[in-house]
Amino acid sequence: MPALNPVELIVQKRDGGRHTPAQIAELIRAFLAGKVADYQLSAWLMACFFRGLDREETVALTESMQRSGTTLRLAGVRQPKVDKHSTGGVGDKISLCVAPLVAACGVAVPMIAGRGLGHTGGTLDKLEAIPGYRVELDARQFERVLRRVGVSIIGQSAELAPADRRLYALRDVTGTVDCVPLIVASILSKKLAAGLDALVLDVKVGRGAFMKDLASAKALARMLVDVGTSAGLRMVALLTDMHAPIGRTIGNALETREAIEVLRGGGPPDTRDLTLALGTEMLLLAGRRSAKAARAELEAALESGRALERFRRMVAAHGGDPRVADDDSVLPRARVRRPVLAAESGVVAAIDALELGLCAVALGAGRTRADQAVDPGAGIELEAVVGQVVQRGQPLAVLHAANAERAQAALARVAGAFTVRRRAPAAKRLVIERIRGF
Amino acid sequence: MPALNPVELIVQKRDGGRHTPAQIAELIRAFLAGKVADYQLSAWLMACFFRGLDREETVALTESMQRSGTTLRLAGVRQPKVDKHSTGGVGDKISLCVAPLVAACGVAVPMIAGRGLGHTGGTLDKLEAIPGYRVELDARQFERVLRRVGVSIIGQSAELAPADRRLYALRDVTGTVDCVPLIVASILSKKLAAGLDALVLDVKVGRGAFMKDLASAKALARMLVDVGTSAGLRMVALLTDMHAPIGRTIGNALETREAIEVLRGGGPPDTRDLTLALGTEMLLLAGRRSAKAARAELEAALESGRALERFRRMVAAHGGDPRVADDDSVLPRARVRRPVLAAESGVVAAIDALELGLCAVALGAGRTRADQAVDPGAGIELEAVVGQVVQRGQPLAVLHAANAERAQAALARVAGAFTVRRRAPAAKRLVIERIRGF
Numbered sequence: 001m002p003a004l005n006p007v008e009l010i011v012q013k014r015d016g017g018r019h020t021p022a023q024i025a026e027l028i029r030a031f032l033a034g035k036v037a038d039y040q041l042s043a044w045l046m047a048c049f050f051r052g053l054d055r056e057e058t059v060a061l062t063e064s065m066q067r068s069g070t071t072l073r074l075a076g077v078r079q080p081k082v083d084k085h086s087t088g089g090v091g092d093k094i095s096l097c098v099a100p101l102v103a104a105c106g107v108a109v110p111m112i113a114g115r116g117l118g119h120t121g122g123t124l125d126k127l128e129a130i131p132g133y134r135v136e137l138d139a140r141q142f143e144r145v146l147r148r149v150g151v152s153i154i155g156q157s158a159e160l161a162p163a164d165r166r167l168y169a170l171r172d173v174t175g176t177v178d179c180v181p182l183i184v185a186s187i188l189s190k191k192l193a194a195g196l197d198a199l200v201l202d203v204k205v206g207r208g209a210f211m212k213d214l215a216s217a218k219a220l221a222r223m224l225v226d227v228g229t230s231a232g233l234r235m236v237a238l239l240t241d242m243h244a245p246i247g248r249t250i251g252n253a254l255e256t257r258e259a260i261e262v263l264r265g266g267g268p269p270d271t272r273d274l275t276l277a278l279g280t281e282m283l284l285l286a287g288r289r290s291a292k293a294a295r296a297e298l299e300a301a302l303e304s305g306r307a308l309e310r311f312r313r314m315v316a317a318h319g320g321d322p323r324v325a326d327d328d329s330v331l332p333r334a335r336v337r338r339p340v341l342a343a344e345s346g347v348v349a350a351i352d353a354l355e356l357g358l359c360a361v362a363l364g365a366g367r368t369r370a371d372q373a374v375d376p377g378a379g380i381e382l383e384a385v386v387g388q389v390v391q392r393g394q395p396l397a398v399l400h401a402a403n404a405e406r407a408q409a410a411l412a413r414v415a416g417a418f419t420v421r422r423r424a425p426a427a428k429r430l431v432i433e434r435i436r437g438f
Numbered sequence: 439m440p441a442l443n444p445v446e447l448i449v450q451k452r453d454g455g456r457h458t459p460a461q462i463a464e465l466i467r468a469f470l471a472g473k474v475a476d477y478q479l480s481a482w483l484m485a486c487f488f489r490g491l492d493r494e495e496t497v498a499l500t501e502s503m504q505r506s507g508t509t510l511r512l513a514g515v516r517q518p519k520v521d522k523h524s525t526g527g528v529g530d531k532i533s534l535c536v537a538p539l540v541a542a543c544g545v546a547v548p549m550i551a552g553r554g555l556g557h558t559g560g561t562l563d564k565l566e567a568i569p570g571y572r573v574e575l576d577a578r579q580f581e582r583v584l585r586r587v588g589v590s591i592i593g594q595s596a597e598l599a600p601a602d603r604r605l606y607a608l609r610d611v612t613g614t615v616d617c618v619p620l621i622v623a624s625i626l627s628k629k630l631a632a633g634l635d636a637l638v639l640d641v642k643v644g645r646g647a648f649m650k651d652l653a654s655a656k657a658l659a660r661m662l663v664d665v666g667t668s669a670g671l672r673m674v675a676l677l678t679d680m681h682a683p684i685g686r687t688i689g690n691a692l693e694t695r696e697a698i699e700v701l702r703g704g705g706p707p708d709t710r711d712l713t714l715a716l717g718t719e720m721l722l723l724a725g726r727r728s729a730k731a732a733r734a735e736l737e738a739a740l741e742s743g744r745a746l747e748r749f750r751r752m753v754a755a756h757g758g759d760p761r762v763a764d765d766d767s768v769l770p771r772a773r774v775r776r777p778v779l780a781a782e783s784g785v786v787a788a789i790d791a792l793e794l795g796l797c798a799v800a801l802g803a804g805r806t807r808a809d810q811a812v813d814p815g816a817g818i819e820l821e822a823v824v825g826q827v828v829q830r831g832q833p834l835a836v837l838h839a840a841n842a843e844r845a846q847a848a849l850a851r852v853a854g855a856f857t858v859r860r861r862a863p864a865a866k867r868l869v870i871e872r873i874r875g876f
Contacts (some may be wrong), residue, residue, distance in 0.1 A: 010613035013485065039476040043612035046484035049452065174481035175448035 004030050006040045013047040021060035026165055028064035038170060053181035058223065059230045061181070066231075068163030072110070072139055072195040076147045079108040080286040083191060084278050086202040087210050087220070088120035088308050090357035091245035094202065095153065096259035097267075097275040098282065100310035104301040105150035105279075107286040111153040112160065112194050114367045116374065119208065121255065121355030124155050125366075129253035129331055129376035134319030141260035145317045151310060152317070160193040180216075184223050188231060193337045200236035200278055200286035201225070204242035205432065208353025214432065216238070221435045229437035236281045239433040240274060244351040244386050247271035251365035251379010251400060253331040260325060263308040268385070270430055277431050299438040334400035336375035339409040342390045346420040347384070355417035356380055363401045365371045375402055377383075380414060387424055442468050444478045459498035466502035466601055476608060483605075483614040491522040491619035495666045496661065499619070503627035504669075506601030510548070510633040514585045517546040518724040521629060524640040525648050525658070528795035529683035532640065533561045534593065535705075535713040536720065538748035541589035541740040543717075545724040547739035548584050548590040549597065550632050554724050554804045554812065557795030559693065563595050563804075567691035567769055567814035570757030583755045590755070591747060600630040612850035614632050618654075620638065622661050626669060636672035636723035638716055639663070642680035643870065645752055646791025652870065653678070654793070659873045667875035671813055674719045677871040678712065682824050684790040685709035689817015689838060691769040698763060701746040705783055706823070708868055727778040772815035772838035776845040780828045784839035793855035794818055797848045801839045818852060 004026045012015055012019065019027075027044070030036040053061060074081060082102065086092055099109045113135075116122035124135045135155040137145065145152040156165075164186050171177045191199050201224055203216035204210070221237040228235040247268040249258045260273055261267040276298055283294035301307045312325040324330040364375030383395040390396065396418050401407040444465045457465075465482070477554035482597040491499060512519060520540065524530055534587040535760065537547045551573075562573045573593040575583065602624050609615045629637050639662055641649070643655035666673040685706040687696045699705040700713055706876075714736055721732035739745045750763040762768040798804055802813030821833040828834065834856050837844040843865035 007611055007613050014484070015611050037476070037611070039608060040612055041481040042477040042481040043484045043614060046448075046452070046481045047489075047613070050488045124737075170477060173445055173475070173477055175445050175452050175485070176481060296811075 006030070006036045006038070007207050008042060010044045010047060010109060016051050019060070020053060020220060021056065022186060022296070024060040025064045027066065031099065032068055032163055034165065042170055042174040042176065044184065045171060045174060045179070048182060049176050049179045050136055055223070055230060056227050058181040058184055060228045062188045062227055062231055064165040065161050065167070065185055066192040069161050069193060070139070070159045071193050072143070072160070074143050074195045076112060076143055076311065077108045079106060079150065080197050081108045081195060082109050082198045082200070083109060083111050083194065083196050083283045084200045084202065084282060084285050085191065087204050089242040089246060090119060090121070090208040090353040091202045091247050092121060092254065093126060093249070093255035093259040094278060096126055096256060097271065098279045099151045099153055100263065100314055101275065101298055102279050102282045103149065104306040104310040105283060105297050106150070107282060109151040110142065110194055110196065111151070112156050112190055113153050114156070117370060117438040118368065119354055119366070120249070121252070121366060123153060123291050125312045125374050126154060126256045128257070129256045130315055130320040130324050130331060133315060133318050135318070137318070139198055143375060145314070148312065148346055149317050151314050153314070156190060159284065161262060171179065175352055179262060180220050180223055183220065184227050187224065188233070189229050191392070192233065193233055194303040197234060199228060200285060201235065201237035201263045201279040202278055203237050203239050205239055205361045206241055206243035206353065207243035207244065208357055218433065218435070223433050225437050231332065234285045235437045236285060237435040238277060238281065238431050239435070240431050241428050242402045243428070245353045245356055246274060248382045248385065249379060250348070250356055250360045252374060252376045254379040254381055254400065255335065255407045257331055259330050260308070260311070260328070263311050265302045273430055279363070280301040301348040319357055332377040334375070334402060336404050336407050338399045338401070338403045338404070339395040340371065340397045340399060340411060340414045342384070342392055342394050342396050343415065344420055345390065345392045347421055348384050348388050348390060348418060349421040350419040351382070351386055352417040355413065359414050359417065360411050363399060363406055378402060384418070387427070390420060442474070442707050442723070444474045448478060448482045448485060449661070451489055452484060454489050456492060457495055457498070459494065462498040463502045466499070466506065470506055470604065478848070479503065480612040480614065481609055483609060483612060483617070483620065486620060487614050487617045493664050493668060496619040496622055496665045498622040500626045500630065500665055500669055503599050503601040503605070503623055504630040504839070507599050507631060508577070508597045509631050510581070510598070512548060512581050512584060512633045514581055515546045515548070516635070517544060517588065518719045519546045519548050519633065520636045520638070520724050521549050521632065521634050522638045522640065522720060523625060523629065525642050526598055527642045527680045527684060528557060528559065528646040528791040529685050529688045529693065530559060531687070531693035531697040531709065532684065532712050532716060533539055534564055534694060535700040535709065536717045537591055538701060538752055539587045539713065539736055539739055539745040540720045541587065541715050542744040542748040543721060543735050544588070545720060547586055547589040548632055548634065550628060551591050551596050552594070556806065557792055557799060557804070559690070559804060564690045564694050565591060568753055568758040568762050569692045569858060571753060571755070575756070575835050577689045577732050582779060583752070587748065587751045587755050589758050594628060599627040606786060618658050618661055618663060621658065622665050625662065626666050628670055629666070630671065636659060637666060638719040638723060639673065639675035640716055641675050643675050643677055644679055644681035644791065646683065646795055647680035653716060656871065656873070662681040663875050665872050672723045674723060674868050675873040676715060676719065677873065678869050679866050680791055681866070683791045683794055683820065686820040686823065687817060688798045689801070690812060690814045691771065692817040692819055692838065694762070695766050695769055697767070698749070701740065703740045712866055718719060726741070748790050768770070770815040772813070772840060774839045774842050774845050776837045776839070776842070776849065777833040778835040778837060778849060778852045780830055780832050780834050781853065781859060782858055783828065783830045784860055785862045786814050786822050786826050786856060787822070787859040788857040789824055790855040795850065797852050797855065800848050801844055805871060811819060816840060822856070825865070825871060828858060
């Protein structure tokens, strides 16, 4: 291959041209080798923001990023390996529910999860609310837990897709995060490096999601599914509603508690429904013949306690306290609890997920910079959900905080996130659309 | 002023927003102070490529770049200070003619010139063909020559608009050179730092120019004039034809010789005409009432020998051999001369300036990288110009080169740059349009 001229590549993309897969592979290789400077890659990223990358280019970028590190083989894991990934929401604890549930049905779930940033929460932070749970396993430990328990949820290790970390760090400081093909390559490169057979995507749409409108969420889902399928993954995406928070809790220990309720066969209806909907897709990608049979299998695993047992074993395998499955008091609690009362009677017509996500961060449950610590006990518990009748003076939510000042500061804003009307709102579908691979 | 968030500024421009002058000033300041990284500025530059900068933003950028270094005051120079700047062409030796000519009419010409790069030549390289001529004077020496002689042509010093050098170096390696507002700010920041009162622009359009079509040349000229005027310069731009080379020579010593012919009152008609057209504009900006009177004044300065005398004194003041004004043999000559013969009889319908510019570089007259040395004697002498009748076997051009191999290698390509037809082409206007400040 002739020596890469990075300026030519930048100008080609700037002027609306298409790169060959070899050009993209060489660009990423040269960038990691220090032969293409940060300032050249950032100019290229900005050109990509304006000109886009087509499917073939995005597949090449994804695979180049995947190959920048090791790809897990997980040779000792015999079952089909299926993961679920969400584009991020508020109160989204589905990973904690669905991963052990699907594992209880005989499918391996090697899940590499992330941390919360901005208004959205992160699965790793929720797991770390469990005393002792270690999210950092090396590849051998990860495989051993998967072989023994069938499910393991860990953080991204330095060996998997290091190009993604380099690129993301650059995008974060150059205004090039909001670019669909770059988002797609970032998500899928890590998933491919984890050695998956199949992946179910939960693409969230609405106020509390990264994609605010249906058209852009659909475009992202379509590209994720197309690129992932081209790269050899079996894929399905569900577009799901993210206007109101999921379930009744926002905050790490609070959400872990709710996830355990679902694994016990209970929990809020929407959290349970979304768990079953995504779990059904995971089982279908693992080879189950019908959605109806898959759903029945999942419901049986919940009712029988096998899902909860799988969760208990996963926590223990990660060094966490397994009593958490049976006893909520193992989880950390915030010192201060403060109710937010309804100022008027009526029906809850809307709850602004974005606002509540930001309030949870302000209470200490999240972070505004990647290097901040979180308060595991902090967060918001909803006492009223959309469609529910409330009387004036009745609690809409309970704030959990480390001290009274923090709770006090969030009070008015949390109250303002609730819209109370005379009439009940039209019911919203949780799953808006299903997008399959070609 | 609150601390600058470079990512917010990048995203603002990326999304089509406008910056305030204060934001732009702070961005440039922070970049020079190392508080905004190269990779952030390059992303911003690429966003500017797509979204543009409006007049107010470009004025702010220009002034920020100007203020990054010292601005010459030239307090000892009493006359109006007027410069001429060309966007770059092939065979363009007008600066060498017009600067001493206008100085001979009592206008100070403090000219900061550049070097050749790619297919276009540079005034400094042409002056350095004169034995002893020093283009590097410090600010005090520059002012002294201006005070005594009325004209001085020097290279850009490190103190003038250092931000421009930093920015240009970054643009050069990030595919962000071809962006009108960035070009405008680069040109004008240096001119403003030189302490001018007025500036005449020669914006070239055609094959041999940076701008290939009239519309883009006009847009560049319009923005240059508008931004310069806003920044306090009196300005006029001429759009001039750059399909064929100017005059009969391409190459440093060859062009200096032709410039001296013009200063003696001779020279090729187009070189003389362009000199008079641009000189007229300079005198008008210096306060002359009519173009007709200005032109007569210039012609008189040529005929009387005062323009040549001014050139002689400028050369001497710069350490150059003043005999060059009277004796061409002072200039270096290439060892090898090789004619290019017409393959058929007819009329020269076109001469491709871009091709001849590139051939001159190949002969040693120019450079493809900024750090290369040039061969002062190398170049191309035209024996036939557009509209001229030629017979088969008659010379179209003479190549000047250091050795026979170089001449031989350029032979076919130079011949190919001439289009010979049966019929004479339609005459082209040299000055296409005149653009004034508001």
